[in-house]
């Protein structure tokens with residue numbers, strides 16, 4: 001069975017290998033092709049996948065919600081790879097926030 005606990009780390013390793021600087025081949029890899037087109041290309045995909053997730057949710061379609069969330073996460077992971085960031089950093093940030101109510105966090109912000 002697939003080890004889902006480490007899937008983000010393994011996917012990040014794969015995506016890093018697709019970076020142009022690491023010899024990613026646009027002819028052989030969707031990710032390498034997307035990364036070779038620069039940030040505008042994968043940032044546009046993030047917007048599209050987010051919209052598709054919203055539409056799946058509005059249709060209350062569980063299978064599509066899962067699939068579109070996976071598409072969105074994948075394209076966010078492509079962005080992290082481009083910017084030299086790791087999913088572990090995002091997970092660490094979520095862990096740091098654990099137990100802090102969003103309402104309490106918002107109330108603690110300096111007034112602008």
Ligand SMILES: N=c1c2ncn([C@@H]3O[C@H](COP(=O)(O)OP(=O)(O)OP(=O)(O)O)[C@@H](O)[C@H]3O)c2ncn1[C@@H]1O[C@H](COP(=O)(O)O)[C@@H](O)[C@H]1O
Pocket residue numbers: 011014018028029030031032045070071074
């Ligand atoms: N998890 C994914 C993944 N999720 C989605 N996609 C691709 O993301 C693309 C975008 O989805 P769309 O439905 O928008 O398809 P599309 O309309 O053809 O896309 P566009 O041509 O408009 O960009 C599709 O080609 C999907 O196959 C993914 N492609 C790759 N991965 C992972 O990345 C690894 C490396 O993939 P390659 O770089 O292609 O070898 C794979 O082994 C997988 O683990």
